[in-house]
Amino acid sequence: MAALWRGCGRLLARRPGAAQALTAGALMGAGDVIAQQLVEQRGLRGHHCPRTLKMMAIGFCFVGPVVGSWYRILDWLIPGNTKVVAVKKVILDQDYMDALMTNYCIWPPVQIANFYFVPLQHRLAVVQCVAIVWNCYLSWKANRM
Template identity: 65%
Template sequence: MAALWRSYQSLMTKRPWTVQIVTAGCLVGVGDVISQQLIEHRGWANHSMIRTTKMMGIGFFFVGPVVGGWYKVLDKLVAGGTKTAAMKKMLVDQDYFDALISNYYLWPAVQIGNFYFIPLHHRLAVVQIVAVVWNSYLSWKANKM
């Protein structure tokens, strides 16, 4: 595991934008697999690879570039790594889309910790790791019969 983390860190240093986008796409896909298998209990025979591929596409082409870009903008809007700056970033980050109202129990705490403890180039990965659970829920919610 340590060797895998070192490899990830090395790639992040060489190609941060690409690694963040690939990480986002993969983790959104993992969220859909978890949704189909653990929440919906579809079984592998009924697993929709088309759906997983679509979800990964959302991660690769929307979540990675847009959220990653947003974090860069946010870091310029609210400079610093203090507790106050982390709180300000969290508040600004939460000010969009009505869908976020349902996840206020999770994301404010995650984002305060993310903005306070995590370096900019790792923030997208942290959010995407937490988002695996959230993506599983969203995938289930969006695709429930």
């Protein structure tokens, strides 16, 4: 496990965009697998692989690059890591009204901790780990039959 963590750290240092895209894609895929297997209880034979691949593609192609870039922009706009800086970043991060209303109980506390305690190169991974539950919910909600 330690070797895996060191390898991820090296990849983040050398190619942060690629590492963040891979992380987001893998974790969004994990959220869909959890939705299908634990929430919907489809079983392995009923698992819809194209749906999982679609969620992974969204993470690889959109969430990783866009959110990773957004975090770099936030760090450029509001440098530092004090509590006040973290709150300012959270306020800017909560830019979408529907997301604010839906995620109000989860994301502000997560993002305050993320912007205050977590180094820039690890922020996307932290958010994506928390987002596994959210991605599971979104996948289930979007694919209810």
